Amino acid sequence: MSVIHTDKLTRRFGDIVAVRDLDLEIGAGGVVGLVGPNGSGKSTLIRVLLGLLKPSGGEATVFDAPISHPSAYAARIGALIESPAFIPSLSARTNLRSLARLRGISNARVDEVLEVVGLRDRAREPSKRFSLGMKQRLGIAAALLPDPELLMLDEPTNGLDPAGIVEIRDLLRRLGDEGRTVVVSSHLLSEIEAACDTLVMIRYGALLFSGPLRELVAQAGECIAAVPEHLEDVERLAAVFSSAGWPARVGDGRVVVTAPASTSAEVNRAAAQAGITLSALRPHEVSLEEVFLRMTGEQSGDNGRPAGAIGAEIPTTAEKSAKAKVSA
């Protein structure tokens, strides 16, 4: 069953194309990571799906209902969009009760969600006294109020301390395991990697990848990490590998070469022929962050967005994933 389906979904802000011809399908259940550089259109996509923004083109459905009629599915969705918004002078409980009234939800459920996010003991305090992390928890509690089948969380771990991040990660996993669909956008890729089964990656509003996380990492190919004996040789070593036809990048005093482990001997030989002694040569497990940086051009979205013609530079992977299906 498709929970979210988009077909050439587009949203423009004047000349800026925030979401561009997006074809996406997200199935029921599991945790889906929505990643992309700043300004890539993640929040805009979530807002369009929630009915806060009207699309400029294309179509989309949520729970098989068109997004032009969000009231058909609003009761089945909980969302946290950007920073949590509450009335500062009202207590956490009163803020949630106000939202519960709007949704026709009982006060008992308010206390339940406060318990889930660990704010039950602070429920009487005005939200203005809350730290950023506590406000974030309150925002997640608000999203959980309708006991949603689909939870859309935009940067849910913002402001949380490491213990809080782990708690929220566990909560997301638990919700996903219960059969709910959790779409979580975050720039903390290690968190996405730890919490998500599937991934949707966008840049300039266009789809870069959509599918199982392991498939994306596998797509990046096998890698070998070569550490030169002398740190000053690291750039030269990368140039040697590149000229030999192996894509190579430098990081943390080592060169990561995209090549199968079976070519280790050849890699070692190429280094030796260039007069560089290696102190270590081992298989390298590619992280989501590395894949992300490679796919998004290793550039901040804020700085990298080309003026006007947004989305003009669509990588090959996007073409390959023109209609990728995420079955979580």
Next chain:
Amino acid sequence: MIRALRSELIRLRNPSTLLSGIGLMVFLGLLATTIVLVTATSGEAGGPPHANRVTLAMLEAGDGMFVGLQNFVGLLGIVALTVWAIAVTSDYSSGLIRLLVQAEPRRWRLLAGKVVALTGFTSLATLVTTAVVLVVARPIAGMAGVGTDAWTTDLLRTVVEGYVQLTLSVLLWGVVGLFVGMITRSTGIAIAIGLGYLLVFEGVLGLLLDSAARWLPGAAFGAIATGGTADMALGTAVVVSLAYVIVAFAVTVITFWRRDITA
């Protein structure tokens, strides 16, 4: 709509909103009543320079205790305008509007709930103001030498009539606040526009338009509070005000319905 109303009422029960809104209205009501009664003389009595002159005979009539409120109704109206505008703009500035529209995408229900809740709040504020003025007007009148014998004649009718006219007039200012708040989405700009129009622009227009100025919103709303003026009968004032309200509501609803939530 009932859910939206109940949700809005919880937010309006915020002590700071209640105390500042109602407290300010009571304070201004008392101030207006005191100024009008204390500055009363045997000839012409006190009152704002641009308003109809208040005579001692008017103050000593059956509804004399409310003359101050009626003639300074614009002050109470400004409080209502501010409260209604903030009720809209704060949803945008805090980002709460995201949660509200997501929870209830039928935006007209949200707006209807807000209008009914604010109407209740404003009616309560004018009720408290009327009650306080009713209690303190007599001692002030005594100190100012204004006769109050006629005040007890048909007191209930006078109080109900005065309250209804006052509330209706103040509510109309509130609708202006809702309209300006929705258009601007900024508390500061909304209040500045509201005050600028009412305190400055309409006065200037009044000088330019002469008798036609009675058709302007502020004049029509004021005429309702006083139960009609020499320039405009109560019925005419209600019809003119209703026309303004319909236009303001229509623009507000269409704006809210069509606008993207980018807050």
